Each structure stands twice: as structure tokens, then as C-alpha cells.
Amino acid sequence: MNVLIVEDEIDIAELIQLYLTNENFTTEICTSGPAALERFPIFKPDLIILDLMIPGLDGLEVCARIRRMPGQKDPYILMLTAKGEEIDRIIGLSTGADDYMVKPFSPRELVARVRALLRRSLRGTEPSHTHQTLHFTIDLDQRSVLYKHPEQSSTITALDLTPLEFDLLATFLSYPGRVWNRPQLIEKLWGDNFFGDERVVDTHIARLRKKIEPHPTQPRFIKTVVGVGYRFED
Template sequence: MKILIVEDDWEIARLLQQTLEPEGFSCHLAGDGWAAIDAFRQQQPDLIVLDLMLPGLDGLEVCARIRQQTGIKDPYILMLTAKGEEIDRVIGLSTGADDYLVKPFSPRELVARVRALLRRSLRQGGQEQERIHQSASFTVNLDRRTAHRHLDRDGEEPLDLTALEFNLLATLMSYPGRVWSRAQLIDRLWGEDFFGDERVVDTHVARLRKKVEADPTHPQFIKTVVGVGYKFTDAPSDP
């Protein structure tokens, strides 16, 4: 597993490297936002440990740009910050980060968070990933991590989804018609290590709708169940 460490304080960066490499990870360091983008393209890491406060591009902008990339590996992102306010966690997660760790933190906690994220990748690489979720309008291949929209005349087009958007769509399609609460989606997508506001789910649902719905303001597939959460349906007449 390759990890890109983006941290402008080289003492902290080296500490992170010295903590993770004995655990079997291959680490590469970047000291600012632009270097992080270049290293991401060259290294294709499985996970990025990303400091929020960076010279050049800050961590939020780096995260957003990485999530906008197409045709490149979509890594897990663990965001680091010296700030502990809840709003910072919400903003970080809403830009596409998978988890959030507040400085100062113990090396043991860092390793636990990294392993928790990568275990999701390993689980997705196992038996569960052999399944395909399919509806009248979409196919999600958990093995290849691909999602396609069905077109007329038996054609299809790929959906350009981030890791979180893919996991969200796959979760909703796994049980069509089932209503998922925000808490259930958080548990499925982020696990017990999540820290933040449940409203972050709404942000990711809105982003996913822009990619799968013809009219995101009147969704046909990903529907809101008022006071409860969300469900997936491929039946236009379903309320």
C-alpha cells in the first residue's frame, strides 16, 4: 500500500513517515499543495494523509482537485488539522475527505485510522466485490469499482464518481427501496471513526444526484424520505 504524506512541517512529515513505514506502508512526502498534486499523479497512492493548512494550495483545495481527477486512482484521504472545531470537520469531509484527525494525535491513533480506511479497500477487494448491483438504469460493479448508466439501444456510459460517491451509490443500490437513515449511511461509508455532523451525508447525496439524475432538483432515482433519510428506486412512479 502506497501512502502520500502532505505536510509542510518536515519534522511532522518525517514523524508520520517513521510511524507508518514500520507498519509496512510505502510513504512519499510532499511539502505543499502543488507538490501534492504532482506527487498524486506520479505516485498513484492508495491513501493520502493530507494536512489542512498548506502553503500554495490548502488541504481543502488539494482534496477537491484530487476528487475532480478522472482516469486516475481515487485514493482514500485522511485529513489532518490543528483545528478542532466541528465546522472544519464538516467542510473537510464535504470536499471529499474520508476521515479527519485532529492534531495532536498519537502514532497509535494514526495507524489505527489508516488501517481502518485501507481495510475498507481490502474488504472491497474480497468476496463482496464480486457482486454486481444492477437496475433498469444503472450497473455498479463492485469488483472493478465501475458504475455505468444504461442508454437506449443497449448502450451504456460510465459515471465519473469519487470513491465516496461510488460507495454511496453502491450502498443505496444494494437494497432498492430500502430507506437508509443518515446514521446508517455514515456507519456504512465512514465507520465508527466518523467525527462530524450528519449533514455531510446530504452534501454527498447532492453531489451524487448531479451525476446520476437528469434533474437533481426532482430526483428520480435517489429519493429523500422526509424525516428519515434516502432510498434508491428505479421506478419513476415510486413516490
């Protein structure tokens, strides 16, 4: 597995590299935002450890640009920063980060989070590898989703989803009509290795809605069940 370390404090970067190398990860270090964007399509990392405060372009901008790159590998992103305020965590996750750690951190915990992210998979899904509703067809083996827009029924497109967005939609499609609360979705997507705020679920629901809902502020497919959680309907 390839891990790109984007950190301008070289002592911290080399410490992370040492621990990950000892766990048999292949690593590279970039010390600025522009260098990370240049190296990303060449190194093709499975996961990026991305410091928020880096020169050239900050981590939020680097994260957002990577998520917008067409045709590139879509890595997990672990945001790393000295800032611990809640608003910074929410902003980082809303730009496409999958997890968030605050400095100072334990290198062993960092390795555990990296492994947890890379182990993400659907847990306990039905035996069938394909699920179909009126507007969605999902192939769990190929990790692909075909989408028929409800307002353009003659057009079928392949959705461009991040790994977490795919797993989230697959969970909903596997159990249509079921109401999920945040802890249940966290267990389904992250398992026992989740670290962070339960509200990260809301952030990823909002991102997924932007890609599948004709009108995200008035969702047709992923409904909010007030005081409980979310339910998929199609």
C-alpha cells in the same frame, strides 16, 4: 499500500511517516500543495494525509484538484488540520475528503483511521456480484457502473465515482426501496471504525446526486425520507 503525507511541519510529517512505516506502509512526504499535485500521478497513493494549511495551494484546493484529475487513481483522503471548528470539517468533507482529524492528534489513532479507510468495502451485500435497475448496472467485482441517463435513454456512460461514492451507490442498488438512516449507512460503509460527524453522510449523498441525478435539487433516484434518511428508487 502507498500513503502520501502532505504536511509542511516536517516534525509532524516525519512522525506520521515513522508510525506508518512501522505498520508496513510505503510513504512519501510533500511539504507544499504544488509538490503534492506534481508527485500524486507518479507515486499513485492509495491514501493521502493532507494538511489543510500548506504553502502554495491549501489542502482544500489540492483535494478538489485531485478529485477532478481524469484517469488517475482515486485515493482516500484524510484531511489533517489545526482547525477544529465544525464549518472547517464540513468544508473539508464537501471538497472530497473522506475523513478529518484535528491537531493535536494521537499517531496511533491516525494509523487506525488510515487502516479503517483502506478497509472500506461493502458489508453484507447480496451474493450476486452484479445489480441492475432501469438506469444503472453495477459490477461489484470490477467496481464499475453503467448509467443510462433518463433524459437521454440512447446514451449509456460509465460513471466516474470516488471509492466512497461507488460503495454508497452499490449499497443503494443492492437494496432498492429500503430506507437507510445515517447510522446504518455509516455502519455499511465505514463499519465500527467510523470517526466523525454523522452528517458526513449528507455531504457524500449530495456529491453522488450531482453525478447521477438529472436535477440534483429534485432527486429522482436518491430520495430524502424526511426525519428518517434516504431511499433509492429506480
